[in-house]
Amino acid sequence: MKLLNHVTAYFAAILLVVLTAWATIFYYNMLDEIYDSIDDGLENQKILVMQKARQDSTVLQQKDFDEGYYKIRPIAPALGHQYKDRYQDTLMYMQNEKDYEPVRLLTTVFQQGGQYYEMRLITSMVEEDDLIEDLLYSLLWLYLGLLATLLLLNNILLKRIWKPFYTLVHRLRKFKLDGAQPFTSPKSKIEEFALLGQTVEKLLQKNLAVYQSQKIFIENASHELQTPLAISLNKLELLAESPNLQEKELEQIGGILQNLERLTRLNKSLLLLSKIENRQFPEEQVLQLNATVKTVLQDFEDQIAYKKITLTQELDDHCSLTMNPDLANMLVVNLVKNALVHNVQGGFIAVRLTGSTLTIENSGQAAGLDADQLFQRFYKGSSANTSTGLGLAIVKAICDLYGFTINYEHTQSHVLQVKFK
Amino acid sequence: MTMKALWITVLAVGTSLTGCSQKISMANMPSVVQNGLKTQFPNAVNLEWEKNGDMFEAEFDFTQQEYAALVDATGKVVAVKQEIDATQLPEPILQQIKTSHQDYTLDDVEKVERDGQVLYQVELQKTMREVKQVYTSAGASSSETFWD
Numbered sequence: 304m305k306l307l308n309h310v311t312a313y314f315a316a317i318l319l320v321v322l323t324a325w326a327t328i329f330y331y332n333m334l335d336e337i338y339d340s341i342d343d344g345l346e347n348q349k350i351l352v353m354q355k356a357r358q359d360s361t362v363l364q365q366k367d368f369d370e371g372y373y374k375i376r377p378i379a380p381a382l383g384h385q386y387k388d389r390y391q392d393t394l395m396y397m398q399n400e401k402d403y404e405p406v407r408l409l410t411t412v413f414q415q416g417g418q419y420y421e422m423r424l425i426t427s428m429v430e431e432d433d434l435i436e437d438l439l440y441s442l443l444w445l446y447l448g449l450l451a452t453l454l455l456l457n458n459i460l461l462k463r464i465w466k467p468f469y470t471l472v473h474r475l476r477k478f479k480l481d482g483a484q485p486f487t488s489p490k491s492k493i494e495e496f497a498l499l500g501q502t503v504e505k506l507l508q509k510n511l512a513v514y515q516s517q518k519i520f521i522e523n524a525s526h527e528l529q530t531p532l533a534i535s536l537n538k539l540e541l542l543a544e545s546p547n548l549q550e551k552e553l554e555q556i557g558g559i560l561q562n563l564e565r566l567t568r569l570n571k572s573l574l575l576l577s578k579i580e581n582r583q584f585p586e587e588q589v590l591q592l593n594a595t596v597k598t599v600l601q602d603f604e605d606q607i608a609y610k611k612i613t614l615t616q617e618l619d620d621h622c623s624l625t626m627n628p629d630l631a632n633m634l635v636v637n638l639v640k641n642a643l644v645h646n647v648q649g650g651f652i653a654v655r656l657t658g659s660t661l662t663i664e665n666s667g668q669a670a671g672l673d674a675d676q677l678f679q680r681f682y683k684g685s686s687a688n689t690s691t692g693l694g695l696a697i698v699k700a701i702c703d704l705y706g707f708t709i710n711y712e713h714t715q716s717h718v719l720q721v722k723f724k
Numbered sequence: 725m726t727m728k729a730l731w732i733t734v735l736a737v738g739t740s741l742t743g744c745s746q747k748i749s750m751a752n753m754p755s756v757v758q759n760g761l762k763t764q765f766p767n768a769v770n771l772e773w774e775k776n777g778d779m780f781e782a783e784f785d786f787t788q789q790e791y792a793a794l795v796d797a798t799g800k801v802v803a804v805k806q807e808i809d810a811t812q813l814p815e816p817i818l819q820q821i822k823t824s825h826q827d828y829t830l831d832d833v834e835k836v837e838r839d840g841q842v843l844y845q846v847e848l849q850k851t852m853r854e855v856k857q858v859y860t861s862a863g864a865s866s867s868e869t870f871w872d
Contacts, residue, residue: 350766353759384797386755413759414799 306465307457314453318446326442330435337434338407341426342390345409348372348424353413356420363420368395373424378412383419386412395425404428467491471500478507480514518577525573532567536560565691572693575633576680579700584627592622592631593656599635600654606643613651621658624723626705634701637694638663638719644694645717662720671713678709748773753780760799765791792871803838805845805871816863817844825855836871843868 352373356362365375389410394403405428412421470489478486486507488500542548543556578584596618600607607614624631642652642665650666676682678699681692702709702721712718750758753773757780761768768784768791775781779802780795786806794803810830821830828848836843836858843866848855858866 349759350762353763354766357763380798383756384754387752388750388755388758411759412755413763414756417798419756 307461310461311453311457315450318449318453322442322446322449326438330438333434333438338390341407341428342409345390345407345424345426348426349409349411349422352422352424353415356413356415363415368423368425372426373422375420375422378419378421380414380419383412383414383421386410386421392428464493467493467496467500471496471503475503480510518581521573522577522581525570525577528570529567532563532570536563536567539563569691569693572691572697576693576697576700579630579697579704582704584630587625587627589623589625590628590631591620592624592635592661593618593620595628595631595635596654596656596661599632599639602636603639603643607652610643610646611649612643612646614654615651616654616656618654618656619658622656622661622723624705630701630704634698634721635661637698638721641694641698641719642717651716659724660720660722662718664716664718667717672711672717674711677711746775748775748780754797756799757795757797758799760795760801761793764801765793803836803871805834805836808833808835813844813846814861814863817846817859817861820859820863821846821848821857825850825857828855834871836868838868845870 352362352375356375363375363377365371365373367374391408391410393406393408395406396402397404406425407428409424410421411424412419414420467489474486474489478484486504488497488504491497491500539556539560543553543560548556596616600614600616638661639652639654642663645667646652646665647667651664652666653662653664655662655664678695680696682695683692698721699709701707705723708722710720710722712720750771750773761782765784765786768782768786771782771784773780773782776794778797780797782793782795784791784793790807792805793801795801810833812835813833821828825848828850831847831849831854832845833847834845836845842861844859844861846857846859848857856870858868858870860866
């Protein structure tokens, strides 16, 4: 549930309670006010009738409500003394309405010329159920109106207020430590959001600094290793050519040479990875991938033939990509090499290129590989000691750089598929 | 609790000091008595009733002046008192006051009508002293009791 809706829901509930309470109080106040004014009116009528009776004694003959709002009858003084002014709600049959209507009735006693008279006065009443109904409806409209206002406010005002927060979250989602985009916190006049942004920015800057220094260290280390490795290799080769060497010594020198060469490959791959991740291949051009695939497969022809591997290719010539040509080459090379190295004698490799995918299928060990770890550096599915375990890591790095996705599937064979779009 | 007890005592003493007259709410007033007053003073406002023995005393405002009236149980208005301005006092009374209380100042002046006769009640003040006097309109001192 979104924060805005949370606020709205709470408000709606609170409003309902508050409005109900308010309506009750308001209703009784209204009723009180209405009764007050009705009773005041009756009081006034009473005085008027009494004054009229003083001037015109025929008023005292009014025995019924027939054509007036009062009736008078003489009563005994002893009884008259006990009367207090009494206001009542009652029903009275109305000729014009042909129905019983609620009326307010005032009963009082006055004395004129030593004779006591009981007088009853009536006035029509507001119908309470009508009042309640009206109030309820108007209240319902008020509630709905308030809710609508609240929703409007939330969706316009609060959204605007919370905008920096959402922007921050959005930027954080997109942020990558190895990304080229630096993180900037969104500007906000609201102190808390500004603080949040600044705090996150500082945190990320620290992380970035650490990450950068680590990366530089790796680059430097592998770069500095190149020279001694090259020198060692050279010297060993010279040593191997010296005349008075025994068979055993030669074998050992050969072993050392092999290991040093592997170390050199490792180093080169690591350097390449760093370079890719640092985006040090800026130049891009539109290239046809089928040409690249063809040349790579030609380069590996000998090795494929040596392992007696059946190669099938279906190459669509409508796959044009905008990318660095060296990296395109490296992508294909590493995929093909991977399919070749982990293959079995007399196996098969199938290369399929469509407009948006490159799929390489190959036979190999029966067990599937862990798809999560497959693209990690130095992960080796097999114990082939010639592989550096960096090939697929390089492939993955190139894919990440250009926003391609790469998937691994294992059915009867191993399938690697790169989606360009 | 002691505070409460104190208040109750204060209230009890206070009410006992007001004497034998007691306030009556409008709802508890006999209709006859009320209507007797209302026919004579239809536009009375801020009406308050007190019971005084078997008489009822009403205090009210009428045409923006303070009035008081005594009404008996049959609703007959027995006496009416109204506040008047000192300048409205009859000349004989003013002369009388000048001679008998020359260093007093006039404070409250009231006109009382009872059984068709008109009396004037005057409160006179001097430092630390207050005198209440009742006069007839001729300026003579009346033996009638001062109606507070």
